[in-house]
Amino acid sequence: MEPVARFFRKFIPTVLLTLLGALILTNGILTYIVSRSIIKPLYALKSAAGRIREGDLDHSVQWQRKDEVGQLGTAFEEMRIRLKESIGDKLQLEQNRKELLASISHDLKTPITAIQGCVECLQDGIADTEEKRQKYIGMIAGKTTDMNRMIEELLLYSTLDIGKLPFNFVSLDAAAYMQQAVDELKLNPRMSEIEISWRNDAGRPLFIRADREKLHRALLNIVDNSLKHMRQRPGMLRFELLEEDENTVAIRISDNGTGIPAEALPYVFDQFYRAEPSRSTDAGSSGLGLAIVKQIVHEHGGTVEAISGTEAGTAIMMRFPADRPAPVEKGDQP
Template sequence: MTIRRRLILSYVAMVLIPLFLILIIGMILTRVFFGGEAGDGNKEGIFPMHGAAFSQVWETINQREQVMNGVKFIAEHDPGLLADNEFLTETDKTLQGLQAGLVVVKNGEVLFASSGVNREGLEDDLSKVGTGGERRHSGWIKEPKVNGRYNAERVDFVFAGQSPGSLYLLSDLNPVFNKMSQFMPTLFLSLLIVIAFTNLLLTFFVSRSIIRPLYTLKHAAERIKEGELDQPLELKRRDEFGEVGEAFEEMRERLKASIRLQLQYEENRKELISNISHDLKTPITGIKACVEGLRDGIADTEEKRDKYIAMIGQKTADMDRLIEELFLFSKLDLKRLPFHFEPVDLHRYLEEWAEELKTDPRYKDVHIDFRSKLAGPLPVLADRDKLKRVLMNIGGNSLQYMNKPEKDLRIELDARPREAIIRIADNGAGIAGEALPHVFERFYRAESARSSTTGGSGLGLAIVRQIVEEHGGNVRADSAVGEGTAISFTLPRRGNLPMGGEQE
């Protein structure tokens, strides 16, 4: 479930749950406060205060109002009856049945008081009726409370003989409304408690579903900050946090791979420096030995001096070649070497290169054979100079490891719909199977001891791979020990530009 849907459901629950609970609480409070007033015969369900119960209450209130209005009418039009004790007694019985009463005062003295009225302190209570906060209406004054339980209405009139009199109509506080004054605050307090409880409960569950994955992400981030990248992050959720967790896990994997690659680069850099130092130290040591031999007079004949000078020249050339290939490899590795792609007839290009090798003194003992499975031209997109470097490096590598009396170098050309295939094979010593995957790595030599006597700089085939890949092709090596080695690479045919097209 998504966080958005979870929040929407929590908002709905925030409304529905309090309504449901307050309904249940209202039922319970109604039974507690009003169960007795409904009558024992009410069997209508959980609500005791409904139907006949409420009708009975309101009927009592209406009857009381009618009787009181009649008594007030008598006080205004026939006050003599209010001096009749029999009339007052009958009226009092009627009012008592309606939870009411009356008090008649003549000349400031209580002439009659209902039997339910406590006479102690009555005159003081009556004297306060009509003072402070009074409300006048139709000649009478309403003022609570008498005996602490009655609402009082006072009607002033005049007895026969002009004696002043006052009628006090007393209304007992309705027990239903008295309990209602307790019921409503209790219900309101219950509503507040229910809302607070529901809010806390929903907040707890919703926040826990949000906070827990946040803490998980926080701890994962702290582990990554400390460099611990091996422990995976498993949220196992199908919401937004699950998506964040997947992205976080992908970031962890990429960061781990990036650090591993960085460490590999650092290791390669150290190895590169070590290899450069080794390959440069060998010719420098030879040059130093020759110079010391000349300086110390060891070369005491012209023939020896010429030999030492020739050796110095050879070592210098080796250093120059190594530095040149290292510089070329660095520019290729940093993508700073421009490539100029143009249509090239590969068939004719390889044919001319094969003829060039036949005239090269280094290949005078090598039988060079060019074979093409195509009858006509084969146009490709290539950089002529860089392609020449690829062919020369492969040929030079084959030449170094030819150890048979009859040396063969075969150049083969084939094609597929989208690429041309060039294969250069020799019948040299071959490469062991465990060394074959590494022949295109920089400074790698198949022989066990690092020596430039039989091997080259160790950069030749690494340069081949980088140039071929810049052309949009790929390179591979096949070999069998004692039988020879074949280096194959592909070039895109015309119309299939490598990535980036022409590079300047």
């Protein structure tokens, strides 16, 4: 048994040392793997979170992994993108607010200055005849009307912008509605030198879901915008009702005005945008007319587009989802 005993005395320590070495090696390999697969990504997330805390939202975390750690990285990246968009929207909103205040101040200053000048003339006795006094009083009344119109449009735009204006949608026969609107326009004294034409290309009733009052406001704003840019006489306004496809009904209003430069077309529906270089406020223009049109059409689930060219007139195309009224049963007919 002595040889066996000597063998075991040598073998057992060797086995123990081998097992201990294998354990150390395995532990090192596992630690390295865990470090690469879990700890290192966590440190990367910590670094990215630190950058976000410092305001750097441009550092992305992109891992091509499908496990839980990869899902965590994907969720973190989505959070970063949404946070960046949210902050960008907030900054844009703040910039729009500043531009809005600046534009309001600029546009209201002109009529206020004119009113102040007329009042000073009346106070200083410059208007020494009844004819002059009536002239200055008329100017004050006109500028006051312009200011009232500008403030009304600003209030309407703000209410539309925050989604607080209620809409009463009904199924509307667009052909009959447009015929009535055109007939009313022809009776308007402002249209005495304007040739107005109307055509229903479909030749039959076309229905849309619309708020009659708000749609009428959009039509009037487009007409007002056309009148401000008409230099030719007689002026021309053309109204068309189109069925572009089975799901879309379009209202097209075109004129023979001065037109809009191609570079200005993408911005004509922005608030306070004017294609002219000057910031004139002729006829009490607030710069919100077409912006209100865009808001109203979007509330109807539609789109609006301007088509124009310099000295080629302008066409405003409003597209609405078609409405299919439920068929009337024979027993329901009056």
